[in-house]
Amino acid sequence: MRRRPGLSVRLKLTLSYTGFLLLAGALVLAAVGYFLLRQGWLQTNSEGAWRATPGTSFVLGFAPTAAAVMLFLLVFGLVGGWFLAGRMLAPVNRITDATRTAANGSLSHRIRLPGRQDEFRELADAFDTMLARLEAHVAEQRRFAANASHELRTPLAISKSLLDVAHSDPTHDPGELVDRLRAVNTRAIDLTEALLLLSRADQQSFTGEHVDLSLLAEEAAETLLPLAEKHGVTLETGGDVTPAVGSPALLLQLTTNLVHNAIVHNLPGTGAVRVGTALRAGTAVLTVENTGEPVAPERVATLTEPFQRGTERVRTDHAGVGLGLAIVKTITHAHGGTLTLTPRAAGGLRITVELPAAAPPRW
Template identity: 75%
Template sequence: MNRAPGPSVRLRLTASYAGFLMLAGALLLAAVWIFILRHLPPYTSVSGGVLVRSTLLHDFASAAGAVLFFLLMFGLVGGWILAGRMLAPLTRITDATRMATNGSFSHRIRLPGRRDEFRDLADDFDGMLERLEAHVAEQRRFAANASHELRTPLAISKALLDVARTDPDRDTGEVIDRLHAVNTRAIDLTEALLLLSRADQRSFTREHVDLSLLAEEAAETLLPLAEKRGVTIETSGDITPAIGSPPLLLQLTMNLVQNAIVHNLPERGTVWVNTGVCPKTVVLTVENTGDKLTPQLMSTLTEPFQRGTERIHTDHAGVGLGLAIVKTITQAHHGTLTLTPRSAGGIRVTVELPAPVPRTGR
């Protein structure tokens, strides 16, 4: 906003401090003046002569003027110094805000001293800067990875077309099949990016949905893939009501189950899908057997284009956005996503969503 320039906060605090000091001094002098008028007779005998009240009042008025002038000067100087000391933390916060406005999120205020209002504000601002820095870094990595992932199928398509053009005797059916596979992967990646953006913007309609039905649908849909890879899917859980977008929550469940199937043991693997109701939340848990995962790797699995221990390029390996989409959909539904490595190998993924408020009849 464009605002007209005005007096600084330091100047206003100085004027307020000096004005309050002047007011207190004036009230004190006025009380003395009233006391003299009420309790001092017109003439008072003192050693060496007679004291006239009017003379005393005249001398007192002159002295009172000098005292008020001194209080004004003292208030202005003292108020300016005190206001500067009090507003010093605010100046540091303002400087940090301007640096953040220019795109720098690496600095921190770190105000020393005991807790007060300014230090609470500075600590909250430091926390916001830390989150912004992490978010910007994640977005930059996402942009770089997305560019790489999108460029790869385009480069492969160009190479296949160049081969088909320079080698007329080459089997065109093989080239067409490979082009079809590459273009399908590019389309899947684009659709995943669009879904990620849609979930992040939270532009969806919330409805009542049963997570247990979504879990059963996902398990039934992905059963052929599980059978092909020798993985058994076990589902359990009672009716689990929630509020959200049925398509997005189904996509979340599908991603978790597919990820559990793909990143599993080479044979005789198992996937457990469970839903349940807690006092304030509803829970969807997908657990699978597999390789042992380190805590360092676990912390990166929800970042875009991460595919576990290696970058897998099989028919159902996905585009590296499965858990990133799950995380975004969970956050869009005000839920929490927890990834826990299993001691025997594999991973346990837990999605907690707010339980719907019970309807009360009238």
């Protein structure tokens, strides 16, 4: 927004300091003059002129002295006020320079304002924290865009190769080509839908409703029971009524993703998945635990990043699109909750989602 030029804050502070100093000086001089009058050392003649009483000739120089004092206060106030205002506004100038640097695209710059804690330091620290989060978010978005471009390009490249083979070899079985194209197309659709869901959850464009996590857990388990039976994985659910506030569709997607991952990333034929819900100190807790191969702690920290499939634990026919836990993380944060992944000593993972519990109904 364009504004008309005005006085700088430093000049305004200088004038304020000077004005206050002159006012204080004038009040002091007025008090001294009033004291002299009260003591009878100064009187006025019939023409209104000041004159000294007998024996008090030393007060004759009061008026010139007062003028000199006021002049001194004026000069001292302007010079001292300008210097003090500059010292006081120095942190603001550093914050302004950092803001301009960030506006030009350099998010790695930090103010790191020295000194003890005060309002300016709090502002600078808050700005540094904002820059750090913004830099991390931008870096994450760039990685996501690069990974998404790569993932979306892969099925398109495969489809082009299949079509080129069919075009160069008319005797090729069309049924096999159609089946492979259908599989590639299905994967591209799943990836696109996952990206759209991730974007919608990240924008928090939903209306909060009362949701029972225990019912969502039962629904997800019932939906994925055939998949668990196919993999030979035992699926168990349990827990108390766990009221939370959020989007029923997104929270169901969160629960379904967790249960699906727990089934697929498991020990085929002998694996187990346990889904539980509980209400703890005003927090709605959803826990999904599965058996499986041991997972290194440093590997766990990367599983919620987009397109991290944990390929060392996944069979190639169920690699997915690599957005399952990324979607879970985004939905959890959009609901003001926390997501915790903990490797089990015996293998597998324990994933805990903590959401703000719904307030009890008022009767």
